[in-house]
Structures are given as C-alpha cells and as structure tokens.
Ligand code: ADP
C-alpha cells in the first residue's frame with residue numbers, strides 16, 4: 415500500500431468533501447494501478463496510475479475524461495443513468511484537471527459506482543449480461559473521434575510485437591530465468607504463425623479498426639448487487655483504436671476459464687463451453703449486425719489468440735523480473751503464463767466445434 419499520508423495529501427487536492435479523515439483501503443484486484451476505496455460520503459475511488467506501464471499517465475486520464483464525457487452524453491440520450499453506467503472523474507480543486515500530480519506520480523479520483531461489484535468468476539447468465547454491456551459500450555463509442563485519443567501503450571494488442579518482446583527478453587535474460595522456462599518459451603514460439611492473424615487483418619482492412627476497450631476481463635465489468643444486471647464496463651485506461659476481436663477474446667479468456675488466471679493445478683484448467691456460448695449469444699445479439707464475415711469467422715480463434723498473447727506477456731514479465739504486472743509471490747507471473755498456455759492447449763483442438771456457436 416502507498417503511504418497513507420501521501421494519499422491523504424493527494425485526496426485533499428481533489429474537489430471533494432473529505433470530512434473527517436475518511437478511511438482509505440486497498441480495493442479491487444487489478445494488476446496495474448494502485449486502487450483505494452476512500453470512505454468519503456459518498457464514497458470515492460482513488461487511483462495511482464502505474465508509471466511503469468503508462469509512461470505518460472496524465473495522457474491516460476485525459477483519454478478517460480474524453481471517453482467518459484462522450485459516453486455520458488450517449489447514455490443520457492438512451493435514457494440511461496450517466497452516473498451509473500460509466501465512470502465519473504472528480505476534478506482537482508485548483509486546476510480543474512481530472513488528475514493530481516505529486517512527486518512525479520499521477521492520481522485520479524472517481525465516484526464509487528454504488529451498490530455494484532466486479533466479479534472474478536461468472537455463470538453463463540452473468541456472461542451473457544456482460545456481453546450486452548460490452549456491445550452497448552462499443553455501439554455508444556461508434557461515433558467517437560478516434561484521433562482524439564492518445565495511443566497510451568503503442569501496439570498494446572499486437573500479438574506479433576508481443577512475441578518479439580518475448581524474444582528480446584530471452585536474449586537479454588536479465589535475471590537468468592530463461593533457461594528454466596524453455597518449455598514455456600517453446601510453446602509460445604511454436605505458435606508464431608498465429609500471432610499476426612488479427613494485426614494483418616487490421617492492416618489489410620479485412621478487419622475494421624474500431625474504438626475498442628482493450629481490457630475486457632471480467633473484473634472490469636460492474637454488476638448491480640441487487641438485480642445482478644451488468645451495469646458498466648470500467649477500467650477505461652486502454653480505450654484506443656483496435657479490433658473488437660481482442661475484446662471478445664479477452665472477455666472469454668478470463669470469463670470462460672474454469673479456474674482463476676493463476677490456478678496452478680492445471681488439470682482443472684479448461685474453457686467452459688457453456689460460458690463461451692452465453693457470452694457469444696449476448697455479443698451477437700448486441701453487435702452481430704455490424705460484424706464483418708471475417709470478424710465472425712475469427713471469433714473462436716480470437717479466444718485462443720488473446721489467451722496466448724496474455725501468456726506471452728506473463729512469461730515475458732517473468733523473464734524480465736516481474737516489472738509490469740503486480741505479483742503476490744515469486745513465480746506468480748510464471749504460474750499465470752502456464753495457466754494461460756494450458757487454456758490455449760485446451761482450446762486448440764476445440765476450435766472447429768466452437769465455430770458452430772458463432773453461426
Ligand atoms: P487496474 O487497471 O489496476 O485493473 P481498475 O481501474 O480496473 O484498475 O480498478 C481495479 C478494481 O477496482 C476494478 O476491478 C473494480 O473492482 C474496482 N473499481 C475501480 N473503480 C471503481 C469505481 N469507480 N466504482 C466501483 N468499483 C471500482
């Protein structure tokens with residue numbers, strides 16, 4: 415946890431009534447930012463943006479401000495609740511900016527979306543609901559001027575570039591870990607020909623470039639605690655032009671896995687067909703009409719590719735000494751990589767039968 419006195423000092427710079435020393439507690443299970451629930455009245459969420467991941471953190475928050483302002487207009491036009499269906503950034507008291515800079519760090523404050531929670535696991539019904547929320551999110555962003563967004567992490571979902579980053583990590587091997595993970599390295603390298611499929615489709619125009627979320631894992635969706643409805647897709651740091659195939663694949667990489675992302679008993683790690691079917695149903699109901707033939711055809715493959723990409727990223731981070739994703743114990747990233755590769759191995763022979771779900 416960050417120094418609470420620093421967090422308090424940051425908090426006092428936002429335009430919020432902080433009352434009498436509200437408790438500040440770590441919140442959520444994200445792998446990137448420092449996230450704290452602040453028990454102001456009403457409650458807020460304070461985040462320290464991860465500078466190792468986002469070299470220009472203020473640009474990240476500016477993107478989020480643009481996206482949420484646009485979404486709020488669309489939500490209001492649809493008769494929805496703009497304060498509930500997307501994030502609300504609280505400006506800094508003196509500057510009016512959506513962030514506070516202190517000692518080289520960048521912080522933002524959002525309103526806690528009340529009576530809502532993210533989930534680490536989901537049944538088919540919840541996944542179908544999440545898919546509809548995702549579809550709505552993409553449709554609402556259809557007219558958003560993509561050139562207004564900074565590319566905060568260049569080539570974020572470029573699986574070929576991710577494989578190149580793995581090769582570079584192996585070559586530099588700063589912690590001497592590469593030789594102990596040769597099986598995992600071989601697993602990734604032997605799938606090199608898969609890595610370019612979506613990026614090549616984007617480059618040729620066969621796959622449309624859209625404004626996408628780029629981090630649609632289940633715990634970035636919020637569900638209403640009472641009704642179970644899925645109400646919002648949050649964690650908007652990576653909203654950038656991309657392919658919806660990566661979003662579809664990422665949602666299922668996590669939401670259709672039989673076990674958590676870091677489960678080490680790989681005998682119980684596989685994709686649940688009923689979860690894939692439910693998310694796909696919600697997704698096609700919501701967006702099916704706007705998919706191209708090629709996008710539809712690549713839906714099952716994108717689950718595999720996104721899972722492979724994530725495994726490659728975890729493996730790369732393990733080799734580099736755990737410098738990107740937050741870890742809870744030594745070897746955590748390697749456990750995650752093995753888990754993702756087990757999922758890839760599970761889905762590969764099943765791709766033809768999964769295609770039936772997308773027809
Ligand atoms: P990270 O980039 O580290 O994943 P997130 O922005 O996803 O950070 O926040 C981490 C978690 O905190 C989310 O998964 C969600 O559970 C919770 N969270 C973040 N912001 C809010 C909010 N405004 N309202 C409710 N929950 C939130």
Ligand code: GN1
Nearest residue numbers: 443444445446629631634649652724
């Ligand atoms: C990170 O921020 P979070 O925890 O929602 C990562 C995603 C990975 C995911 C793997 C900005 O997501 O790309 O798929 O971990 N976010 C960033 O769990 O790198």
Ligand code: MG
Nearest residue numbers: 444633634649
């Ligand atoms: Mg998150």
